[in-house]
Amino acid sequence: MNNFDYRNPTHIVFGKDRLGELDKLVPQDAKVMVLYGGGSVKRFGTLDKVLAGLGERQVVEFAGIEPNPQFDTLMKAIEIVRAEKVDFLLAVGGGSVMDGTKFVAAAANYDGDEADILKHGFAPPPIESALPLATVATLPATGSEMNMGAVVSYQGGKFPVMHPLLFPQFSVLDPSLTFSLPPVQVANGVVDAFVHTLEQYVTLPANGHIQDRTAEGILKTLIEIGPVTLANPEDYEARATLVWAATSALNGFIGAGVPQDWTTHMIGHELTALFGIDHGQSLAIIQPSVWKLRKQKKHAKLLQYAERVWDITEGDDDQRIDAAIAKTREFFESLDVKTRLSEYGVEKSQIDSIVQALEDHGMVALSETGDLDLSISRQIIEDAYA
Numbered sequence: 001m002n003n004f005d006y007r008n009p010t011h012i013v014f015g016k017d018r019l020g021e022l023d024k025l026v027p028q029d030a031k032v033m034v035l036y037g038g039g040s041v042k043r044f045g046t047l048d049k050v051l052a053g054l055g056e057r058q059v060v061e062f063a064g065i066e067p068n069p070q071f072d073t074l075m076k077a078i079e080i081v082r083a084e085k086v087d088f089l090l091a092v093g094g095g096s097v098m099d100g101t102k103f104v105a106a107a108a109n110y111d112g113d114e115a116d117i118l119k120h121g122f123a124p125p126p127i128e129s130a131l132p133l134a135t136v137a138t139l140p141a142t143g144s145e146m147n148m149g150a151v152v153s154y155q156g157g158k159f160p161v162m163h164p165l166l167f168p169q170f171s172v173l174d175p176s177l178t179f180s181l182p183p184v185q186v187a188n189g190v191v192d193a194f195v196h197t198l199e200q201y202v203t204l205p206a207n208g209h210i211q212d213r214t215a216e217g218i219l220k221t222l223i224e225i226g227p228v229t230l231a232n233p234e235d236y237e238a239r240a241t242l243v244w245a246a247t248s249a250l251n252g253f254i255g256a257g258v259p260q261d262w263t264t265h266m267i268g269h270e271l272t273a274l275f276g277i278d279h280g281q282s283l284a285i286i287q288p289s290v291w292k293l294r295k296q297k298k299h300a301k302l303l304q305y306a307e308r309v310w311d312i313t314e315g316d317d318d319q320r321i322d323a324a325i326a327k328t329r330e331f332f333e334s335l336d337v338k339t340r341l342s343e344y345g346v347e348k349s350q351i352d353s354i355v356q357a358l359e360d361h362g363m364v365a366l367s368e369t370g371d372l373d374l375s376i377s378r379q380i381i382e383d384a385y386a
Contacts, residue, residue, distance in 0.1 A: 015173075019174065031062070032089070037064070038063075068158065074100050086108075097351065104160060105133045105165075126128045127165065139185060140239075178242075192246070192280045193246040199260060200255040203260060205287060212246075218249055268283045286381075324372055
């Protein structure tokens with residue numbers, strides 16, 4: 001196992017009817033900006049509960065953070081934060097709202113060009129302070145409610161922002177707030193959490209026994225409860241399990257001290273940016289093909305995944321690995337998530353534009369070993385097409 005530091009300061013407030021506790025969680029003298037996306041948090045009463053929970057504090061609302069939050073939209077929020085002297089941010093929504101709020105927190109006190117914050121990849125940008133933030137999660141998927149990362153869309157690309165100052169101070173996770181989600185969003189969330197786990201687990205052996213067993217538990221749990229929570233959206237126990245699985249998949253624990261990949265996410269980001277394919281859908285398209293092209297590099301962990309997650313023990317190594325890849329594709333498709341790029345209206349001739357976007361954004365040495373170049377990315381995308 002590799003050396004690592006692990007610290008997660010986010011206070012998780014989990015369970016039914018916890019929004020009333022906001023009054024105790026947010027500093028009494030805070031001037032709060034509540035950030036959210038479309039109308040669903042208003043339509044289903046979540047925003048009213050949040051505002052009631054904030055009591056008599058001064059509150060500024062900012063609506064309209066879109067899926068794959070746009071830099072220009074977030075800059076409008078930053079202008080209001082500065083003008084109104086807001087000193088606490090509360091994200092109410094899914095991963096895009098949380099990610100956008102993190103960028104606002106990072107950029108609000110930044111003296112330079114805010115776009116420069118997007119230019120550091122997975123390394124921390126040079127910010128000296130950030131506004132305190134918290135979240136009320138309404139979509140189980142990204143894990144942004146308990147990590148220091150965000151992804152922001154800018155000039156046709158998607159850019160990570162990672163900094164320890166961007167951990168939420170607290171996150172309210174009430175599974176009942178997710179009951180009204182459309183099935184496609186729930187399915188995308190299951191896939192997102194599943195692939196988050198895979199990106200940290202199906203890499204290279206590192207003797208991370210605790211991390212591996214925890215990852216396997218998350219994967220097996222998602223396989224079990226994914227179909228259940230889709231079929232019965234108000235089954236509280238199933239939805240509560242999904243919410244905690246999604247948070248646990250990307251709160252840093254299973255990735256501590258072990259190699260991480262993220263190839264599927266980096267290629268998937270380009271599919272979303274270029275063609276508007278949902279993030280979870282993009283992962284379902286790319287993941288099986290990554291493994292098909294990287295079977296030898298990931299041989300040991302793919303065999304472990306086959307046996308421990310899918311109980312595949314029959315056949316030679318190649319047969320077991322192929323069976324595990326097929327099982328993974330079948331699982332995504334059982335959630336009604338298509339797994340071929342051609343099924344999303346993309347033409348084969350457009351593969352060139354995907355590869356070009358990867359090059360433009362510096363995604364030329366992907367994988368846990370850094371040896372996945374553009375030629376291999378092209379092969380992956382071509383395999384994922386049909």
